[in-house]
Amino acid sequence: MTTLAxxxxxxxxxxxxxxxxxxxxxxxxxPGFAWALPATIFFxxxxxxxxAAVAVxxxxxxSGLGDPEFVGLENxxxxxxxxxMVKSLWLSLLFIVLGVVTQTPLSILLGxxxxxxxxxxxxxxxxxFVPLLLSSAAISVLWRALLxxxxxxxxxxxxxxxDGNLLGTQSGAIGVLIFVGMWQFTPFHTLIYQGAAKGIxxxxxxxxxxxxxxxxxxxxxITLPQLRNTAITSIILMVVGGLTTFETVLILTNGxxxxxxxxxAFYMYQEAFQSFDFGVGSAIALVLVVVATLISLVVVKVSGxxxxxxxxxxx
Amino acid sequence: xxxxxxxxxxxxGTAVLMLGLTLAGCGGGGGDASSRPENELHLAVYGxxxxxxxxxxxDKFNQTSDVKVVLxxxxxxxxxxxxxxxxxxxxxxxxxxxWGGGSIANFVKADLLMPLDDLIEEDPQxxxxxxxxxxxxxxxxxxxYGIPMRGTQPVMLFNNSDVLKQAGxxxxxxxxDDLLDDVEKLKAAGVTPIALGGADQWPTQMWFQYxxxxxAGEGLFQSALDGDTDVxxxxxxxxxxxxxxxxxxAGAFGTNFDSxxxxxxxxxxxxxxxxxxxxxxxxxxxxxxxxANPEFAENVLGYSEFPAIEGGKGDPANLAGNTNNFYSITxxxxxxxxxxxxxxxxYSDEFVQEQIAIGNLPTTTNTEEFLDEASNPEYxxxxxxxxxxxxxxxxxxxxxxxxxxxxxIHTAVAxxxxxxxxxxxxxxxxxxx
Numbered sequence: 001m002t003t004l005a006x007x008x009x010x011x012x013x014x015x016x017x018x019x020x021x022x023x024x025x026x027x028x029x030x031p032g033f034a035w036a037l038p039a040t041i042f043f044x045x046x047x048x049x050x051x052a053a054v055a056v057x058x059x060x061x062x063s064g065l066g067d068p069e070f071v072g073l074e075n076x077x078x079x080x081x082x083x084x085m086v087k088s089l090w091l092s093l094l095f096i097v098l099g100v101v102t103q104t105p106l107s108i109l110l111g112x113x114x115x116x117x118x119x120x121x122x123x124x125x126x127x128x129f130v131p132l133l134l135s136s137a138a139i140s141v142l143w144r145a146l147l148x149x150x151x152x153x154x155x156x157x158x159x160x161x162x163d164g165n166l167l168g169t170q171s172g173a174i175g176v177l178i179f180v181g182m183w184q185f186t187p188f189h190t191l192i193y194q195g196a197a198k199g200i201x202x203x204x205x206x207x208x209x210x211x212x213x214x215x216x217x218x219x220x221x222i223t224l225p226q227l228r229n230t231a232i233t234s235i236i237l238m239v240v241g242g243l244t245t246f247e248t249v250l251i252l253t254n255g256x257x258x259x260x261x262x263x264x265a266f267y268m269y270q271e272a273f274q275s276f277d278f279g280v281g282s283a284i285a286l287v288l289v290v291v292a293t294l295i296s297l298v299v300v301k302v303s304g305x306x307x308x309x310x311x312x313x314x315x
Numbered sequence: 316x317x318x319x320x321x322x323x324x325x326x327x328g329t330a331v332l333m334l335g336l337t338l339a340g341c342g343g344g345g346g347d348a349s350s351r352p353e354n355e356l357h358l359a360v361y362g363x364x365x366x367x368x369x370x371x372x373x374d375k376f377n378q379t380s381d382v383k384v385v386l387x388x389x390x391x392x393x394x395x396x397x398x399x400x401x402x403x404x405x406x407x408x409x410x411x412x413x414w415g416g417g418s419i420a421n422f423v424k425a426d427l428l429m430p431l432d433d434l435i436e437e438d439p440q441x442x443x444x445x446x447x448x449x450x451x452x453x454x455x456x457x458x459x460y461g462i463p464m465r466g467t468q469p470v471m472l473f474n475n476s477d478v479l480k481q482a483g484x485x486x487x488x489x490x491x492d493d494l495l496d497d498v499e500k501l502k503a504a505g506v507t508p509i510a511l512g513g514a515d516q517w518p519t520q521m522w523f524q525y526x527x528x529x530x531a532g533e534g535l536f537q538s539a540l541d542g543d544t545d546v547x548x549x550x551x552x553x554x555x556x557x558x559x560x561x562x563x564x565a566g567a568f569g570t571n572f573d574s575x576x577x578x579x580x581x582x583x584x585x586x587x588x589x590x591x592x593x594x595x596x597x598x599x600x601x602x603x604x605x606x607a608n609p610e611f612a613e614n615v616l617g618y619s620e621f622p623a624i625e626g627g628k629g630d631p632a633n634l635a636g637n638t639n640n641f642y643s644i645t646x647x648x649x650x651x652x653x654x655x656x657x658x659x660x661x662y663s664d665e666f667v668q669e670q671i672a673i674g675n676l677p678t679t680t681n682t683e684e685f686l687d688e689a690s691n692p693e694y695x696x697x698x699x700x701x702x703x704x705x706x707x708x709x710x711x712x713x714x715x716x717x718x719x720x721x722x723x724i725h726t727a728v729a730x731x732x733x734x735x736x737x738x739x740x741x742x743x744x745x746x747x748x
Contacts, residue, residue, distance in 0.1 A: 063719065064399045065425045141579075148581050149571040150590065167514060168573025168733065256514065257573050258730040273396055275719040 051289070057282035064276055075283040085284065088264040089291070091174075095263055096242035096295070098178045099185075100235055107186050107234070111193025112223055125194075132187040140251035143180050170260035173253045177261060180248055185241065189234045196230035197223060232303045236296060243292050264288050350405050351649045354382050356657065359398065359408035361640070362388035365465055368669045372660050382653040384410075395718060402427055402645065409648040410657065415452035415461050415641045416710045417540075417717040422643075423455050429644040430458040434655040441655075444662035448708040449678040452638040461641030462658045466675030467702050468597045470521050470636035470711075476617040478506055478592045487619030491529075491558065494622050498567045501592040507569040510591035511732075512577030516725035517713060519572075519732050521595050522559060524635040524712050525621045530555040532628035533707040540715055544746040551628065556731070556738045558624065563732060573733050580607060587611040595621070597636050598698055601691065602674055618694070620701065634701060635709040639678050671695070678702060720748045 058075055060068035079085045114125045131139065146152045149164030158164070166172040204222050213221065246265045249255060255262035255270060262270070264284060272281025360369055366388050373384045387408060389397050395418070401407055402422060413419050422428050435441045442450060445463050453461030474487055479497075482504035488494040501508035512518040527536060531551035538546045546552060562568075569591075575581040583600065585591040587608045594600065604612035623631035642661065644654045660666055662679045670677045671689050676698055683703075689695035702708065713721045727744035730736040736744070 063421060065403050065421060065427070144576075144579060147574070148579070149574040150581065150585060163570045165571035165574050168571055254514070254516070256516070256726075256729060257733055258726055258735045270722055275722050276399060277719055 054282045054285050057278055058286050060279045062278045064278060068279070071279065075279045078280060079283055079287070084259050084262060084267060085264075085287075087259060088262050088267045089287075091261065092243055092263045092265070092291075094174070095178070095181075095245060096239050098174070099181055099242040100238050102178060102182045103186050103189055103238060104231065104235065106182070107189035108193050108224075108227065108231070110186065110190040112197045112219070112227075114190060114194040115197035128190060129187045131184050132191075134184075136184065136247040137251060139180060139184050140248045143176070143183075144252055147176060167253055168257050170257065173257065173261045177245075177248055177252060180252065181242075181245065184248075185238070189238070192230055192234050193227060196227050200226045232299070236299055239295055239299060240292060243288065243295070264291070351409075351647065353649075356382055356384045356410065356648070356650055356654055357387055357408040358384050358642075358657075359387045359389060359411040361394045361412050362390045364673065365670075365675060368666070368673060368675075369464075371669060372657075372666060375665070376657050376660060380653060380656070382650045384657055399718070407645050407647065409650070410642050410644050410654050412464070413453075413461065413641050413643055414637065414710070414714045415639075416715045417720070418714055419453065419460055419641075419643055420455060420717050423460060427646055428460050429646045429648065429651060430460060431462065431644065431655075431658075432459055434658070435459060438655075438659060440662055441658060444679050444681070446678045446680065446703055448634075448702065448705050449638045452708070452710050453641045453643070461643045462661050463639040463678050464642050464661050465640045465677070466670055467639045467678045467698070468599055468637040469634045469698060469701055469705075469708070470525065470595060470597050470621070471600075471618045471698075471701075472593055472595050472621055473586065473600050474593045474617040474619070475586050475589055475591065475611075475615055477615050478504070478589050479617070482506070482592065484592075487617060488622045490622050491624045495562065495565060497592065498562070498565050502566060506589070507585060507591040508567045508593065510575070510582040510585035510594040511568045511572040512575050512582035513568070513572035513729060513732060514574055514576045514581075515578055516729045517711070518577050518582065518596065520712055520724065520728045521597075521635070522562075522732075523555075523728055524709055525595070526558050526624070527552070527555045528633050528635060528707075528709055529621070529624040529629040529631065530558060530627040532630070533633060533709060536709065536712070536715070539745065539748075544748070547742045547745045552742065553738055556741060559731070560738070563734075568732070573729070583607065587615075598676070601694055605690075613691075618697070630706045632701075632705055633707045633709065634705040636711060637714070638708045638710055676702075716748060723748055 057068060059070060059072060061071045061074070062068035110128065114121060114128075134142075147154060147164075147166055149155060149161075149166065149168075152164075154161035154164030154166060166176055200223065204226075205218055208218050208222060244265050245263060246269065249261055249263060249266045250269070253261045255266050265288060268281050268284040268288060271277050271284060358369070358373065360366060366386070370386055373386045377383045394412070398408075398411060398413075402411075403425070407427075419428060431441065441462060442459065446467075449463050449467060450459075453459060453463075472487060478501070479485075479487075482497075482500045484497050484500055488497050498508040511522075524536070531549070531554075535546050535549065535551055575585070577583065577596070580603075582591075582594055583596075583603050584607070586594045587604055601612060601616065601618075604616055620631070621635075642658055644651065644658075648654055662681070664681060664685075667677045667679055667682050668685050668688065671682070671685050674690055676682065676689075676695055682699060686692055686695045686699060709715070713724050716724065723744060727736070727741050730744075731741045
């Protein structure tokens with residue numbers, strides 16, 4: 001999955017359409033397939049082989065002891081009728097939507113702001129990026145402690161949080177996970193938008209100023225359209241990230257209360273490594289692969305990313 | 316050379332590589348004694364503070380033996396996963412740490428463990444030197460598969476004696492009705508009656524294993540474990556669930572227990588800071604408090620047995636918790652005799668003394684002689700007598716069942732406590748195991 005995402009993500013950088021090889025120029029000294037061999041072998045070893053192994057495992061019953069035993073479609077039948085599996089897919093979808101909706105506007109605003117020349121901008125930017133330097137596990141442990149109902153923030157602000165049972169209710173737990181995700185990943189997306197915003201030619205703004213456009217009008221008429229490609233890149237990353245969110249769920253809620261935050265990636269871990277049912281775990285992993293691929297395809301199709309041209313065309 | 320040749324060659328190369336890997340992957344599984352290292356016995360243990368005693372035992376053994384024992388400590392949180400991954404391969408340990416019961420049942424079923432009955436016949440002390448209620452945890456299908464090591468960890472009802480006094484409670488509750496009365500008094504005094512680390516789920520389960528044992532006796536859970544899942548729908552089972560529901564509905568645990576953990580110090584701090592009156596917890600709670608707040612552990616922390624339930628079939632002296640940890644021997648070991656010799660150290664005086672010195676409570680019959688050397692002799696003695704006199708010591712539910720049941724049990728107990736499922740929902744979940 002990651003490889004797929006990384007390749008897509010590399011899009012904008014190399015988005016200038018490569019010149020057709022058959023343009024009449026000699027192919028001598030040009031990269032042949034051999035140049036791609038190391039990457040191909042790596043991809044085969046670390047993506048294709050495990051994927052194939054997981055596909056095979058999904059038709060077996062295996063606890064890690066002895067040899068896997070073929071059970072045909074049994075795991076798949078289990079999953080189709082498993083209410084937790086269905087719920088987990090909906091939850092994953094909810095996580096993706098909420099993640100995109102909360103992180104995108106904020107990171108666009110911060111990114112555009114950080115691309116400017118204000119005073120103290122560098123210092124504030126540096127502070128914003130701190131969460132990016134911490135590991136997900138550290139962040140989760142930190143928030144877990146901060147959100148202790150009796151001795152953390154909720155205990156101090158009881159007028160706001162009531163009894164502080166944030167992680168003990170479904171809406172509270174989802175809210176916390178979305179908030180922590182936002183806290184952790186907004187800096188990253190801000191960074192992407194900052195880079196893109198810096199690349200917008202100043203002549204556009206100068207022209208707009210002469211025409212009498214104010215700050216707000218400039219933002220909506222120039223900045224946002226110019227950030228379109230970046231936004232799609234960023235959203236695809238958020239989608240893939242949301243789908244594979246794992247550590248925060250494991251540490252903050254452990255899928256609870258009950259199964260209320262058991263998203264698909266966590267459910268896969270739970271079945272495979274806590275319940276030692278690698279067959280079902282592998283089946284869930286395959287579902288995750290298919291869903292992620294579908295979502296990526298949909299995003300690419302809907303956004304027209306596949307035939308996207310440079311936003312600077314015509315300048 | 317044109318691109319096409321390159322393409323086909325590299326694809327062929329990749330295919331060969333993949334095939335090779337697949338074949339290599341199938342090489343594991345089984346193995347026999349001759350493929351194991353010479354003159355070495357590998358001992359896998361759960362990595363934590365107790366390892367220093369284990370290392371001392373290994374050193375002692377190695378002084379006189381030609382076959383050297385090698386101690387492999389595996390970080391605690393990963394222990395069970397790692398063990399499950401290697402036990403069926405050539406890298407399997409010869410002797411390994413486990414919890415008895417369900418934690419080794421799958422290994423026994425897969426014929427990976429060596430029954431210890433022959434060793435015990437040669438040296439009856441391997442069985443007789445240990446408290447029977449503990450030793451039996453590692454007996455599966457009438458064969459012994461483990462020798463107790465480390466210490467016992469019964470679950471007890473801890474209290475903050477200052478809080479109880481302020482709420483007008485003179486003594487820890489002896490019966491369920493006393494407990495319900497105390498809950499009312501503590502609520503009136505403005506504190507959470509019972510601290511509960513519900514987010515960890517296993518502390519919630521502790522309430523179930525005791526109430527079921529008190530109401531229905533040890534037979535109900537044993538029958539369920541043996542495969543008769545109808546017992547979950549029995550009158551006794553429903554009565555036990557009713558008792559728990561009564562306690563929860565009385566507000567005994569407050570409203571935010573699902574956000575509180577034991578493992579990050581949440582629920583112990585509720586107790587030690589005087590914001591809760593009781594906490595049901597394993598005997599390690601003393602060490603936890605001693606570490607965080609010695610003053611509280613030594614002067615204020617009180618402890619008692621789980622209350623009796625009037626009219627229940629279970630003996631009020633029964634215990635639940637971790638009976639002990641065990642050493643088991645894998646069948647493929649190259650040196651079964653030496654491994655047996657090593658296990659004999661587990662009932663030696665020296666072992667018992669060293670365990671007591673680090674705060675563990677070994678379950679040998681000679682432990683009693685050394686209790687005065689414990690850091691808190693009174694607490695050690697109280698605990699030891701509980702274990703010694705217990706007619707039955709119920710291994711925690713999540714360890715009595717094989718590991719694959721853990722998630723189901725934990726989810727069910729948590730959902731029952733928070734009201735997400737009712738009696739029928741809980742029964743259905745347990746019957747699915």
